[in-house]
Amino acid sequence: MDLHFCWEIHVTRNHQNIGDIIQSLNTHRVNTLTELCRIERIAASGSEDDQLAFQEPMTSAWSYYVNSNQMLNELRNLTRDYPFSSDVLDDAKWRVSNDPASNRTWNYAWLVLIKMKDDEMIEAYAASEAAKPEMWAGRTPDDEEAQQLAACFAYAWNSALEQMLRHWDTAPSRTGN
Template identity: 55%
Template sequence: MSNQFLTELSGLTRNYPFSSDLVDDALYRVQNDPDSNRSWNLPWLCLTKMKDLDLIAGYANALSWKKEMWDGRDPSQEEAHQLAQYFEDEWTQAVDTMLRHWSVPPARY
């Protein structure tokens, strides 16, 4: 599930590729959540987990401080904050776009 799901999200985030760690974390949290049986739809569960737990902001911030993002140098506070905001905005838009596929949350009957 996670490779195809990540590919779909990455297709919506061309400027700031979606974090595979974020997808893996959301999937892990869904799989370990006793309330995850409320739907059969794993992508929907992961997307809502990302939003409900504000995982996007946390991963955007963590990624913005990595030296790999800055050609090996330490970014300034302002640089890291700005990059985190770009990640967060684009990733949130991608998640919101995917969630629009379900006008009503898919539920287990």
């Protein structure tokens, strides 16, 4: 078999695989943090043309992941005893959308997670959540009770945040690597 022919088969299969991956992004068949990160690594390791082909579908897939509540679902699966607050996520999304530096990557999920961390949002929202009367069967907790519950929320939420951020060795860039 001719070496050139083998290379053409490899390139054709690679293009088909990239096309299939892009299609899975466009149809949202892939919508978990782990799988999106895996595809992001594939995109980052590709040629410049491949990276360009991935840019719009990857951007769209990350946005869908965050806005479809999948990100919130994954955070809540990591914080079953102290369910992650949607208010933290909504505020982080708002802050990212109003941050001029948010165009540094196509990865909206990473931007939202790193915003929570950098702005130290967890502690503030944990305290707010712990002070809600619905957390205490309708009564207002005393300061010590609220502080103890806030510490539990903060620990669980920060652990989930760190676990999700471990998917990236380095901050994703505009081209995905």
